[in-house]
Amino acid sequence: MGAERAVHAGGSGGSFPRASTVAAADQLAAVLRDHWWAAVASITRRTGDLEIAEDAVQEACAAAVTQWPRDGIPPSPRAWLITTSWHKAVDLMRRDALRATREAEAAQELARGLAEPAGLAGRPLEPEQATGPVGDDELALIFACCHPALDPAVRVALTLRSVCGLATAEIAAAFVVPEPTMAQRLVRAKRKIRQAGIPLTVPGRDALADRLNAVLRVVYLVFTQGHRAAGDARLIRADLCDQATRLARQLRLVLPGEPEVTGLLALLLLTDARRAARTASDGSLVLLADQDRALWNAEQIAEGEQLVAAALRMGRPGPYQLQAAIAACHSTAVSAELTDWREIAALYRELARYEPTPVVLANQAVAVAMADSAEAGLAILDRLASEGRLDRWPQLHIARAELLRRLGRPDDAAAAYELALAAGLPVAERDFIARRMADLAAG
């Protein structure tokens, strides 16, 4: 609050010390971001229109940016934001040429509002609106943004915008696309929701499990987008990891009986715990086995391990819980040499039943190789190769190359690395392979 007072005391039009202005602006932005989801969700429910809701909340935030430095942050910023957004929404609906019924409903709502004690400060609000954690409105919004009728990539972008409140420019940067392209994608997504009648409600019991998987997948994709090593976009990417973890936490609060939600949160924490050790000072990738474990975040690991145990106790295992359990195996090992590879191999075998994807199968092969022998691991990969499954997936070629290298077959290893490169990879992985191939050539 100190920075706030400094800005306020200066009066309008004065020039303020830069540091306090920036700090105050950051604090203000952080507060607005904290309540963005609740505001968009509430207005979406009341208008039945996500586009209008987002525009309204955006306008309300713009109003906050001018008013709050002058008047101070209100005692209940969430209530202020929702109330102001609602008034903006009514204005927007009046300006749009909309169906008469929607206008009539809004006018009725407004009339009811005006009949109550006047003024924004005096307007009474339900307690959960004023401060509360994630509720039904917020859940409904994220389910809508993650609806399977939307393109998967678009679900991620839309969630980042409508739920997390990231600016279009930030989302564009995170996905390395031009801002106008991302803006168009978001416009089209919201238009599809409206035109196709995608419901803005929490799914019924029978659909909940499937639809929840879609939501968890989006949260996971937000995280992985942030977790990938990146050059200039690294700062934005780190924010994505935080956004994802935050979303997982909020989902867990409102869906405590869903072990996969807890499993996902555990997985994100355990993975994020390694962030500092994952890249070397030159930006190159450091393999898990080579990471300096002292750089791992012990707090996140402790919480992640506790959450995995809690999730598995519910007796309904699933892919996120299994992935979290695998991550926990790594994080409990004091050193790479002391890793319980037998347990990890068993967990991957389970995971492969849910997700027989190339990454999972490659990791299973590596785990088997570590637990039993490189030949055993190679056998798994060679079987996949004979099924034609390696063809499009660089991860399997990399795994094969690593095992061949370990078996003292450098030429075969180099050939496998070539195949991996041919399949296309992000920069950090390409650099890693280049270094490995150089090592092989050096003998």
Added chain:
Amino acid sequence: MKYLFLLYGPDGPLPEPGTAEAVAMYERWSAATGPMAQAGVLIDCAPVQPASASTTLQVRDGEVLLTDGPAAEIKEHFGGFTLVECADLDEALKWAVTLPTATDGSIEIRPVISASPPG
């Protein structure tokens, strides 16, 4: 016997409700469909949302696959129609899944624009 008229026309949005253009369009169509209704031959008539509003559904190996947009499989042929009245897309999907075409082919679920007279 029944006939389905598939109406192909230029791309672009419908005129904004309340505009002169919208009124003119409505009058042009009413001039044609009015007599059809009076003659007792018209069952239904409506514009549909653009293809971008479609969702395509397939059931393969017991799994429901949804894709955003119209059916991409060119080798499949338009062979029939089902017109439903549902509360939202989820309800429509719930019923579409039960049709044989879901497993044998693809079902494009195109939203119909509910006609309300301008004015």
